Amino acid sequence: MEEIIIFSNKNNEKLVGILSSPINQSRLKQQGVILLNTGLNYRIAWHRLNVKIARELSSVGYFVLRFDTHGIGDSEGQLPETSVVNLHVAIETGLFTQDCSAAIDFFIHKTNIKDILLFGVCGGALTAMFTAVHDKRVKGIIHLAGPVTLSSKKDSTLEHPWQAENLFKMYLAKFFNLKAWIKFFSGKTEYKNLFSSCIKVCLTKVEHIKNSRIKLKSEIIEKKTIIDELLNINTQFIKAFTVFKKTAREIIFIFPERDPATWEFKKVFLNQYLKRDAKFTKHYEFYEILNGNHILSDDESQSELLKSVMNWLERKFS
Amino acid sequence: METPVYFRNNEERKLYGVLHIPETTRNNYGFIFCSPTFGEKTKTYRIFVNFARFLEKHGYCVLRFDYFGEGDSDGNFENADIESRVSDIISAIKFFTNRMQPIKVCLIGTRLGASLSILAANKNTHINALILWAPIMNLRAYFFDFLRGNLSNQLLVNRKIIFNREQLIEKIHGGQKINVDGWTISKQMWEQGETANINIAITLLKQNCLIANFIDYQSKSYGLVNTENLHQNINTFTYNPEFSFNDWKNYQPFPVNLFGKTHEWIQKNLN
Numbered sequence: 228m229e230e231i232i233i234f235s236n237k238n239n240e241k242l243v244g245i246l247s248s249p250i251n252q253s254r255l256k257q258q259g260v261i262l263l264n265t266g267l268n269y270r271i272a273w274h275r276l277n278v279k280i281a282r283e284l285s286s287v288g289y290f291v292l293r294f295d296t297h298g299i300g301d302s303e304g305q306l307p308e309t310s311v312v313n314l315h316v317a318i319e320t321g322l323f324t325q326d327c328s329a330a331i332d333f334f335i336h337k338t339n340i341k342d343i344l345l346f347g348v349c350g351g352a353l354t355a356m357f358t359a360v361h362d363k364r365v366k367g368i369i370h371l372a373g374p375v376t377l378s379s380k381k382d383s384t385l386e387h388p389w390q391a392e393n394l395f396k397m398y399l400a401k402f403f404n405l406k407a408w409i410k411f412f413s414g415k416t417e418y419k420n421l422f423s424s425c426i427k428v429c430l431t432k433v434e435h436i437k438n439s440r441i442k443l444k445s446e447i448i449e450k451k452t453i454i455d456e457l458l459n460i461n462t463q464f465i466k467a468f469t470v471f472k473k474t475a476r477e478i479i480f481i482f483p484e485r486d487p488a489t490w491e492f493k494k495v496f497l498n499q500y501l502k503r504d505a506k507f508t509k510h511y512e513f514y515e516i517l518n519g520n521h522i523l524s525d526d527e528s529q530s531e532l533l534k535s536v537m538n539w540l541e542r543k544f545s
Numbered sequence: 546m547e548t549p550v551y552f553r554n555n556e557e558r559k560l561y562g563v564l565h566i567p568e569t570t571r572n573n574y575g576f577i578f579c580s581p582t583f584g585e586k587t588k589t590y591r592i593f594v595n596f597a598r599f600l601e602k603h604g605y606c607v608l609r610f611d612y613f614g615e616g617d618s619d620g621n622f623e624n625a626d627i628e629s630r631v632s633d634i635i636s637a638i639k640f641f642t643n644r645m646q647p648i649k650v651c652l653i654g655t656r657l658g659a660s661l662s663i664l665a666a667n668k669n670t671h672i673n674a675l676i677l678w679a680p681i682m683n684l685r686a687y688f689f690d691f692l693r694g695n696l697s698n699q700l701l702v703n704r705k706i707i708f709n710r711e712q713l714i715e716k717i718h719g720g721q722k723i724n725v726d727g728w729t730i731s732k733q734m735w736e737q738g739e740t741a742n743i744n745i746a747i748t749l750l751k752q753n754c755l756i757a758n759f760i761d762y763q764s765k766s767y768g769l770v771n772t773e774n775l776h777q778n779i780n781t782f783t784y785n786p787e788f789s790f791n792d793w794k795n796y797q798p799f800p801v802n803l804f805g806k807t808h809e810w811i812q813k814n815l816n
Contacts, residue, residue: 271587
């Protein structure tokens with residue numbers, strides 16, 4: 228069953244959402260789930276992903292809330308008037324944290340369920356972390372494709388190492404293709420893209436070799452490393468995660484394989500911050516959806532997402 | 546006052562909507578927004594929220610709603626098509642006029658929503674006026690272009706295209722549902738798009754109508770609106786888009802030129 232709900236944030240702005248209630252109340256779960264919107268998309272998320280997730284989770288006994296943060300969707304308020312990149316950075320550094328806290332207050336008041344799981348998609352995953360750091364009512368986080376770097380204008384261009392690597396691999400796959408060589412010698416290849424991607428891939432490999440010799444001296448970041456500067460790492464997120472870790476709460480990181488955010492996550496976060504902390508290993512999981520893209524557009528990826536989430540919930544919280 | 550609501554379509558399925566009712570005086574025209582579809586809806590959602598609030602401030606009632614299978618309405622995307630969306634527009638008109646009577650109805654349609662508005666106006670006499678932002682005159686061309694998203698994903702996953710557009714269309718005609726950027730195109734949706742003749746349908750309109758031809762969008766194969774055989778009540782203007790339907794690069798939730806031009810026409814023609 229779905230119900231339209233309206234609640235206020237700290238600035239008295241009305242936030243609009245949909246609460247999905249379990250059809251079968253006899254299978255009611257002890258945790259509730261709050262879905263956090265991706266970046267500038269409103270509460271339904273990419274191709275209604277949040278609607279599908281909410282309906283699926285409520286069918287197995289969860290109360291699920293999806294809502295619009297201020298300035299987005301049907302909610303009141305305005306976002307700062309600035310460039311899209313700056314808006315994304317604002318979200319990635321906590322713009323919607325207070326709205327999330329207000330959503331938790333409302334959710335508990337409405338359902339009487341006190342244990343909250345935050346399910347954050349892309350930018351929403353960062354909102355989840357920033358909220359959880361200060362709010363012990365959050366018992367776990369589902370972090371879906373949340374970037375660990377700050378947005379920049381370079382992201383969807385060949386300046387980004389993942390984009391270059393991807394394009395390079397595509398050209399490499401055509402190495403033994405006669406038609407591709409005919410195109411190359413007849414002037415029909417996109418030479419700029421081809422050579423840019425080759426150069427970028429080589430440069431990235433050289434930088435990686437240099438960087439792999441840098442050792443981090445402590446968990447808390449004191450200064451940016453060369454990797455951080457290369458990829459504009461989100462140090463606020465890292466700091467928040469460092470605090471979150473100490474509370475021994477559960478988190479699952481789910482990333483689609485074919486996504487620059489995944490590439491960044493593995494390069495700068497998984498190996499450097501997750502795998503190095505032996506005490507935390509039992510509280511986190513990393514799950515990669517093979518062949519999935521950033522928005523998990525295909526049916527198989529979505530199916531795998533739901534399966535992995537349900538599985539994790541069952542193991543950690545039942 | 547803004548109130549999210551649920552109402553029922555002709556098949557008793559639940560549709561999500563938001564009613565905007567001015568607190569003071571009300572004009573005798575009300576507006577129903579017919580939204581674009583696919584990712585265009587999510588990219589431009591806030592623009593329609595802001596325009597609805599703008600109209601409400603100027604004394605107009607507004608209903609925004611989600612078609613069956615879209616937004617927060619019931620159903621799955623692949624179970625809706627052109628005809629079901631047109632039917633939902635007519636259900637929205639019924640709901641709106643019952644709530645707000647007496648009221649004259651103006652549809653504000655954008656992209657596919659504009660094309661659907663034209664088809665709805667051919668079927669329903671309760672539509673007194675239309676505002677069409679970037680109507681898609683050739684639905685087949687629009688869907689054909691949209692298949693690009695499927696090709697891009699094939700490149701990403703397989704590093705090559707395995708099924709080209711023509712092969713994808715064959716699959717659709719054979720009853721297979723094709724995924725494009727997370728949206729499923731069904732055989733019904735495709736075939737209804739192929740047969741819908743928006744160019745003919747628009748010549749049947751006699752109501753007051755404003756058409757905004759979006760530069761860069763109309764010039765594609767979706768077709769410029771041919772004003773030759775249109776009724777004298779139909780006005781057009783060329784609009785240089787302040788925002789994009791397909792990406793966040795030009796995020797502009799309050800396109801002042803579009804709102805201003807449209808409001809100017811409303812004040813002159815709808816009273």
